[in-house]
Amino acid sequence: MDFSDQRRSYEKGVLDQQSVPASPFELLDDWMKETxxxxxxxxxxxxLATCGADNKPxxxxxxxxxxxxxxxxxxxxxxxxxxxxxxxxPNAEVLFFWHELERQIRISGHIAKIDADKSAAYFQKRPHDSQVGAWVSQPQSGEVANREVMEQTFEQLQNDYPENSPVPTPEFWGGYEITIEHIEFWQGRASRMHDRIVYTQDDNAGTDSWITKRLLP
Ligand SMILES: Cc1cc2nc3c(=O)[nH]c(=O)nc-3n(C[C@H](O)[C@H](O)[C@H](O)COP(=O)(O)O)c2cc1C
Incomplete structure (x- = not known):
């Protein structure tokens, strides 16, 4: 299959370095609200991109x-x-692509487990079946012989923890936070002249101060 003739012009918005907010969190909130x-x-x-000791992303x-x-x-x-x-x-990058808005956001930074209490509070808010599913998928990414094995484990756990009975929060399950150290906002423009504004922390001015740069598309 050859896709080399497939083209689209991106014309839904603009991103101007002079008018972006001082904090990338404000722009992230604005873009998220628009989605x-x-x-x-x-x-x-x-x-979410990660890379372990084998250097393979x-x-x-x-x-x-x-x-x-x-x-x-x-x-x-x-x-x-x-x-x-x-x-x-403990370094990660994430990417959002919202094609309806012709926007991309890249975020990278240090990644760490969040507080266990906060993870437990979120786990307890999840639907009962998702809670049971988290116990079935252990270890997530491990091999399972077939689907029936998964379904039998699910059924057995449904019996152990019927609807309306609390499902314990697994110790092996929880949240990660990526601290934003670098964030790039990309707005598609016509003629491949896209807007790219990157924020990095200003190390000389404290954690809440950011430098912006425009990057070539
Ligand atoms: C729309 C969508 C949402 C997903 N959300 C999550 C999620 O929030 N957490 C998660 O662990 N996996 C989620 N997954 C599954 C992951 O993509 C992945 O299959 C799983 O986490 C195992 O990844 P790993 O083997 O690289 O650890 C989601 C998949 C899709 C397609």
């Missing part, structure tokens, strides 16, 4: 669950392939 207003499909889905989708004052939070199994990568190398 919701414009009914972007899966606005919280983000590609891995990428997969996870769901953004919170923007804090310092970074972004998602939840997963700590013993999964990504969890092992993170234990070996």
């Amino acid at each position: 919701i207003e414009q009914q972007v499909q899966e606005p919280y889905a983000m590609s 891995s990428v997969r989708i996870v769901l953004l669950r919170e923007i804090t004052e310092t970074g972004i939070v998602f939840y997963t199994n700590y013993e999964s392939a990504k969890g092992q990568d993170i234990a070996e190398n």
Whole structure:
């Protein structure tokens, strides 16, 4: 298959270095609100790239669950392939692509487990079946003989923890926060003259001060 003649012009917005807010968190909030207003499909889905000690990058989708004052939070199994990568190398990058708005956001920084109490509070808010599912998928990314084995484990756990009975929070499950150290906002423009504005922390001016740069597209 050859896709080399497929072209699209991006013309839905502009990004101007002079008028972006001083804090990238404000722009991130604004763009996130717009995805919701414009009914972007899966606005919280983000590609998460990790790289363990083998130096081989891995990428997969996870769901953004919170923007804090310092970074972004998602939840997963700590013993999964990504969890092992993170234990070996606590740096990660995530990517959002919202094609409806012709926008891309890249965020990178240090990644660390969040407080266990906060993870437990979130786990307890999840639907009962998702809670049971987290116990079934242990270790996430491990091999399973077939689907029946998974379904039998699910059924057995449904019996152990019937609907309306609390499901304990697994120790192997919880949130990670990526502290935003570098964030790039990309707005598609015509003629491949896209807007790219990157924010990095201004190390000389404290943690809440940011430098912006425009990058060539
Ligand atoms: C739309 C979508 C949302 C997902 N959300 C999550 C999530 O929030 N947490 C998670 O652990 N996996 C999520 N997954 C599954 C991951 O992409 C991946 O298959 C799983 O986490 C195992 O990844 P790993 O083997 O690299 O650790 C999601 C997948 C899709 C397609």
